[in-house]
Every structure is written in structure tokens, then in C-alpha cells.
Amino acid sequence: MPLPKYIVHLTTEERTELEDLIRTGKRAASVIIHARILLKADTGANGPGWDDDRMAEAVECGASTGYRVRQAFVEESLAAALFRxxxxxxxxxxxxxxxxxxxxxLACGAVPEGRSHWTLQLLADRRVELNVVESISPECVRVTLKKTNSSRGCANSGGFRLRPMPNSSARWRTCWRSTPGPTTRPGR
Incomplete structure (x- = not known):
């Protein structure tokens, strides 16, 4: 099944806007490429009306990019064709x-009656009951609690600083003077 042909007809205002956009060069590269595609695909009185293959070679993009830009221009608008x-x-x-x-x-506070600990679903349901949010998933609660250091099961709950570990890569001492022999350089 052949693809539908999207024919681009630019008005003089649109054409001057695209030419100004290309001339200034103060936009993203993709926007400038899309503007060049539209100018080359223009079948109006001032446009060359190139096909996708010739346009892709001139603009240095894929033929499908030209097709998508033309489609966005015809079906939506100039802005939709230029910008993502x-x-x-x-x-x-x-x-x-x-x-x-x-x-x-809430998670670090008192546990509800009849429960031994908070579950993610209980925390999510309590947030909805308190009208803090309209809806929240247990996964959102899990991600939020995971990025904190206030886990009750963690050895360091954030209340005390961990002691710095001693440096395990201490410098090895070599006694090159005490072992004379052929392995040491003379004159040291």
C-alpha cells in the first residue's frame, strides 16, 4: 500500500519566517533541518517542490524524516512540523x-491497631484518607521511602554519623636498605 502524499504549500509569511529562522541559526539543529525540509518540499509558486529522496540528500537527513515533517505540517501546523x-x-x-x-x-510513627508494622499499601491508603493526595500507589510510597536514610531496619537511620573507616590502602614499607643483593640498585 503506497504512503499518502502530503503536499506542502507555504504562504509567503510562512516562507519568510522559515528563511529568517534558518538565516539566524539560533535554534536547535533539528528545528533548522525541519525548516529546510519544508522550504525544499514547498510546491507553491516560490518553492522547488523536491521529493523526499532528493530533499534527504540535500538536507542530510533520512527520507522518513522528510515524510514525517511534511505530514505534521499538512495535518497539524507549521509549529508542529518544526518543534518536537x-x-x-x-x-x-x-x-x-x-x-x-x-x-x-507517618512511616516512622505509631503503627495502626492490629498491625505489627506498616505496609506500603497501608501507607498509601492512609495518605488518601488524610486527603494529602487523591491517589497514590504503593510503588510511589516505596520509591519515596527508599531514597531516605530513615529506614527502621537500617543500621544507620540517619540520626548518627557513621565513623569513618580506616584507610585500608596503607603504604607498604619496603626495606630496600636492609636486604643488599642483586635485586637492589647500587648507589641508592
């Missing part, structure tokens, strides 16, 4: 610093 989209699947932090501190205080 923000990632949609990115997960931002669920808890800020104050909320993390409250979670740590």
Missing part, C-alpha cells in the same frame, strides 16, 4: 518535599 512534541507518557512527581516529609513521619 512534549512527551505524553511522562510521569511527574506525585509528592512534593513537604508531602514526602509527612509520609516519612
Amino acid at each position: 512534541k512534549k512527551p505524553t507518557g511522562r510521569q511527574y512527581r506525585k509528592l512534593d518535599g513537604a508531602q514526602e516529609a509527612h509520609l516519612i513521619a
Whole structure:
């Protein structure tokens, strides 16, 4: 099945904007390449109307890049063709610093009745009950608690500084004067 052909028709304003963008060179390399692709693919009165292979060779990019840039221009807009989209699947932090501190205080505090210790699910449910967050997963609680030094099971809970370890790579003393023989250099 052949790929659909996306034909680029630039207005004079768009063409001058792209030429100014290329001329200044104050943008990311990908933006400049996309602008050059659009200028070469323009089939209007002032454009050369090149195909993907010739454009890819001139701009020094892949033919699929030219196809994707033309597709974004026709289906969306000039800005969508020039600039990369923000990632949609990115997960931002669920808890800020104050909320993390409250979670740590809750985990180090008294255990609920009928329980011997806090579980990640109990901590997550308690955070929702206290209306600190709308929803939180036990994995988020685990990651938050892992990056702190206040673990109850840890030997160092952060209250006391660890003593520095003695240097295990002490300098070896060689007694080169006490063992005369052919292995030592004369004149030392």
C-alpha cells in the first residue's frame, strides 16, 4: 500500500519566517533541518517542490524524516512540523518535599491497631484518607521511602554519623636498605 502524499504549500509569511529562522541559526539543529525540509518540499509558486529522496540528500537527513515533517505540517501546523512534541507518557512527581516529609513521619510513627508494622499499601491508603493526595500507589510510597536514610531496619537511620573507616590502602614499607643483593640498585 503506497504512503499518502502530503503536499506542502507555504504562504509567503510562512516562507519568510522559515528563511529568517534558518538565516539566524539560533535554534536547535533539528528545528533548522525541519525548516529546510519544508522550504525544499514547498510546491507553491516560490518553492522547488523536491521529493523526499532528493530533499534527504540535500538536507542530510533520512527520507522518513522528510515524510514525517511534511505530514505534521499538512495535518497539524507549521509549529508542529518544526518543534518536537512534549512527551505524553511522562510521569511527574506525585509528592512534593513537604508531602514526602509527612509520609516519612507517618512511616516512622505509631503503627495502626492490629498491625505489627506498616505496609506500603497501608501507607498509601492512609495518605488518601488524610486527603494529602487523591491517589497514590504503593510503588510511589516505596520509591519515596527508599531514597531516605530513615529506614527502621537500617543500621544507620540517619540520626548518627557513621565513623569513618580506616584507610585500608596503607603504604607498604619496603626495606630496600636492609636486604643488599642483586635485586637492589647500587648507589641508592
